[in-house]
Amino acid sequence: NAGVTQTPKFRILKIGQSMTLQCAQDMNHNYMYWYRQDPGMGLKLIYYSVGAGITDKGEVPNGYNVSRSTTEDFPLRLELAAPSQTSVYFCASSYGQGNTGELFFGEGSRLTVL
């Protein structure tokens, strides 16, 4: 009964370092999303995917990259970490069609860039 699993839960990076946030879901959902949550700002969409091999930019994609080689996995890559990327990152998935859009969220990954 795993649902959406994110790793790591916490990470501290130095400016300019790179890292990948992992996201995996076991519900056979076609749609996957990456959001960032900043205090008092709600959630902003970074990237999303409608199926394996297909990705698209969301509202705040700069400084990030994604890939979707399998239905289950949707990693988020930060290439040159900047303090502005300090945030809590949430991965989510959705079955999509016929489901009226309910998203299932992971527990989040808290990233600090110093």
Next chain:
Amino acid sequence: GDSVTQMEGPVTLSEEAFLTINCTYTATGYPSLFWYVQYPGEGLQLLLKATKADDKGSNKGFEATYRKETTSFHLEKGSVQVSDSAVYFCALTLRGSNYKLTFGKGTLLTVNP
């Protein structure tokens, strides 16, 4: 563009008090509306939803009615409990948008015993 505006927090209530969290939206199409809840240290989870005008979503004693004429989806609960302390997010999605959610900024609710 599409947006969601919800009342600023934090909101502090005593147990058994009545709760209202206001939410209004702006959308170019005909959205589905959601309330998500985030308990401390956890991810978001769906609380309730409504997909067309005058629909009422309900769950765990919470209710919200989709009002197209006032573009609103206010969250209510008649008697809150300490366990309801969380951040509440109003959100919308539009048909044809690949189910992307647009969120409000969230409202922190604290319920004291």
